[in-house]
Amino acid sequence: MKFFWGIVITFVLFQIAKFLVWCYTTLMMRVNVVQLAPLPDGPRIIALNHPSVTDPFVVANLLKRRSYILIIGYIFELVVVGALLRKLGHIPVVQGSGQKALDRALELLKRGETVVIFPEGEISPKSGEFRPAHTGVARLALASGAPVVPIGIHLMDKYLKRFVVEWQDCRENSAWYPKGPYYVTIGAPMRFAGDVEDRPLVRQTADDVMGRIIELAHFSEQRMNRALDSLSQRPVWQGLLRMRARI
Numbered sequence: 548m549k550f551f552w553g554i555v556i557t558f559v560l561f562q563i564a565k566f567l568v569w570c571y572t573t574l575m576m577r578v579n580v581v582q583l584a585p586l587p588d589g590p591r592i593i594a595l596n597h598p599s600v601t602d603p604f605v606v607a608n609l610l611k612r613r614s615y616i617l618i619i620g621y622i623f624e625l626v627v628v629g630a631l632l633r634k635l636g637h638i639p640v641v642q643g644s645g646q647k648a649l650d651r652a653l654e655l656l657k658r659g660e661t662v663v664i665f666p667e668g669e670i671s672p673k674s675g676e677f678r679p680a681h682t683g684v685a686r687l688a689l690a691s692g693a694p695v696v697p698i699g700i701h702l703m704d705k706y707l708k709r710f711v712v713e714w715q716d717c718r719e720n721s722a723w724y725p726k727g728p729y730y731v732t733i734g735a736p737m738r739f740a741g742d743v744e745d746r747p748l749v750r751q752t753a754d755d756v757m758g759r760i761i762e763l764a765h766f767s768e769q770r771m772n773r774a775l776d777s778l779s780q781r782p783v784w785q786g787l788l789r790m791r792a793r794i
Contacts, residue, residue: 577728578605579770584735586611587694590656591736594684595698596677596760597665599707599724602700606663609731614661617648617683619669619719638662649686656691666757670721673704677764680757682749688756689743694736695756699763701730701771728774730767734759 593614595606603616616637623632623639632639636655640648652662664687666680688695706727712719737756741748 576601576605576724576726578609578731579728579774580609580731580733581766581770582733584733586696586733587736590659590691590693591661592656592684592687592691592693592695593661593663593698594666594695594756594760595663596671596700596764597667597669598671598700598702599722600670601724601729602665603663605700605729605731606698609733610661612661614663615652615655616663617652617665640668645683649683649690652687653691656687656693662687662693666753666760669719672720677757677761680753682753684756685739685749685752686743688737688739688752689741689749692738692740694738696736697734697756697759697763699732699734699760699765699767701764701767703727703771728771730771732763732767732770734763 593606593610595602603618607614607616617640618632618637619640638648638651652664655662664684666684667678668681668683669678671677684695687693702724706724708723708725710721710723712721737759739752739755741752743749
């Protein structure tokens with residue numbers, strides 16, 4: 548009975564969180580999505596760049612089914628937020644214990660679930676710029692055989708609210724994107740095969756995924772710039788009327 552009620556509570560929390568995320572992304576964000584190929588059925592790894600802490604909320608709203616996100620560990624130390632994230636099954640990535648997080652992600656992939664990972668490992672240094680990929684995404688792809696779905700995001704830097712998070716011995720640069728145009732490009736699935744212990748292969752796989760993410764992010768940037776240019780060429784009153792629909 549306790550197990551049953553645990554499932555019910557988790558399901559209810561997931562639905563509440565999903566509704567709140569939908570409200571936030573619908574009312575505060577102007578999300579523009581281009582999907583270049585259908586999402587694959589079965590287990591899949593969603594890999595994307597990370598310009599802001601808003602990204603997991605937007606991605607969760609875009610996916611058609613429940614997903615499990617690898618999130619930096621200190622967030623789970625926040626009493627209320629951490630308890631909610633754990634209850635929803637998200638995966639803490641603790642410095643020095645990354646393999647534990649990957650093992651949990653592999654378990655979920657074997658069950659046919661969706662795992663979301665940010666290969667950069669932390670917030671991007673600036674909108675339009677990127678950090679080198681960590682190898683976690685490559686290890687997941689090679690060990691599981693699950694396809695990687697690359698996603699490229701572009702935001703307007705002027706709307707980013709940058710801050711520094713200090714928690715115990717951790718100091719992280721972060722950024723919140725409370726509102727504004729949010730452009731997303733979802734790429735075709737990428738499939739990889741080989742020995743997960745082959746370090747050059749793992750490194751090359753991680754770089755290939757990150758390279759595709761960067762290409763898609765640039766495509767998102769180009770679309771945003773075209774939309775902004777189109778608005779700037781309209782009469783002011785017409786631009787104001789159409790701004791929400793176009794951006």
